[in-house]
Amino acid sequence: MTTSLANIDSLGAQDERIVRFLKRIHVSTYSDFIEVLYEDLNCCVREIQDNAKYNQADAVGEDRITSNIKLILKTMMYNVESQFSRGGNTDLTITSYNHLYKWIAEAKLVSSVDNTHIWGGFEQLTERYTSGTENQGGLLIYIMCENALNVMNSYRDYTKTKTQYKFTHEVCADLPAGGFFSIHKHTASGLDFKVRHIPFVMYYSPVK
Amino acid sequence: MDNRTIIFSEIHAHPDELHKEIMLKIAEYVFQNHHVLELGIADLKDILKPDYADTDIFICMQKLCMLVPPLLELRYEFMHSEDDYEELSQEEIIHVTSKKNIINPRSGESLNYDSYKNSVFLFFKINRSPE
Numbered sequence: 212m213t214t215s216l217a218n219i220d221s222l223g224a225q226d227e228r229i230v231r232f233l234k235r236i237h238v239s240t241y242s243d244f245i246e247v248l249y250e251d252l253n254c255c256v257r258e259i260q261d262n263a264k265y266n267q268a269d270a271v272g273e274d275r276i277t278s279n280i281k282l283i284l285k286t287m288m289y290n291v292e293s294q295f296s297r298g299g300n301t302d303l304t305i306t307s308y309n310h311l312y313k314w315i316a317e318a319k320l321v322s323s324v325d326n327t328h329i330w331g332g333f334e335q336l337t338e339r340y341t342s343g344t345e346n347q348g349g350l351l352i353y354i355m356c357e358n359a360l361n362v363m364n365s366y367r368d369y370t371k372t373k374t375q376y377k378f379t380h381e382v383c384a385d386l387p388a389g390g391f392f393s394i395h396k397h398t399a400s401g402l403d404f405k406v407r408h409i410p411f412v413m414y415y416s417p418v419k
Numbered sequence: 420m421d422n423r424t425i426i427f428s429e430i431h432a433h434p435d436e437l438h439k440e441i442m443l444k445i446a447e448y449v450f451q452n453h454h455v456l457e458l459g460i461a462d463l464k465d466i467l468k469p470d471y472a473d474t475d476i477f478i479c480m481q482k483l484c485m486l487v488p489p490l491l492e493l494r495y496e497f498m499h500s501e502d503d504y505e506e507l508s509q510e511e512i513i514h515v516t517s518k519k520n521i522i523n524p525r526s527g528e529s530l531n532y533d534s535y536k537n538s539v540f541l542f543f544k545i546n547r548s549p550e
Contacts, residue, residue: 226474
């Protein structure tokens with residue numbers, strides 16, 4: 212028995228992962244890679260948020276969340292590397308299955324509005340970990356307090372005070388709790404660099 | 420390290436236990452049956468015990484295409500008639516599925532998407548270079 216594209220549609224209706232894997236296999240440009248990766252990261256955000264209870268802040272809270280994201284992405288056949296430093300920052304390097312395309316993210320955990328802390332992650336991402344030749348990166352913001360939207364809006368306003376970057380901002384409709392994109396000229400490459408600022412709504416404090 | 424060792428080591432490192440189990444069985448079958456050149460879901464349903472869902476088998480075949488080196492390669496062909504097939508490139512498939520602008524690859528005749536989907540078949544070619 213062979214499998215037609217029509218059969219794939221029906222298998223895909225039973226399990227959406229089949230369609231997602233086809234998209235990953237068909238990636239043939241960096242922008243294809245980014246498009247599919249961003250959809251896959253949306254799945255990661257949902258999965259992590261659904262399990263917020265098990266991902267609460269403690270001595271390794273930030274690393275645990277990043278480590279769980281890494282596992283989810285590995286089941287999707289991405290190559291993922293992360294570096295954990297004690298009490299410090301975490302970066303996540305994701306490469307396509309064929310090692311042709313790469314995307315780097317910096318992770319920050321916040322327990323309140325903490326613009327300077329998140330901004331530190333942005334600087335690490337753009338000034339230390341990337342050269343800007345691959346023109347996109349990300350900031351994973353694990354928000355452990357109430358009102359993630361407020362944390363993100365405050366941080367987004369804060370970036371507007373960094374006038375030397377001449378940011379352009381775009382709303383990220385897939386991430387309604389304040390997700391957004393920023394675009395600026397990368398210091399190293401001189402090319403436009405687009406950062407996806409990704410909120411993870413992690414507040415968990417059931418009253419009962 | 421030879422390809423077989425690399426492939427098994429990559430499968431063993433896979434975090435999804437069910438898919439790891441299925442992929443290991445497929446890889447063992449492939450390396451024990453050198454005459455087999457292509458695989459489909461139906462072939463594997465006969466080979467794999469116990470029964471697994473078609474969707475899991477298909478996802479595992481896709482995952483085996485994404486190893487480095489790949490164990491399988493996803494290929495497409497257009498069926499003109501029962502014994503007349505023409506292989507399509509991945510680029511053609513991407514173009515068609517994204518643009519829905521479809522022609523018969525031989526005659527140039529315009530096709531509707533539903534008819535196209537019933538005429539294009541996937542198969543998984545085994546990558547036997549060099550084992």
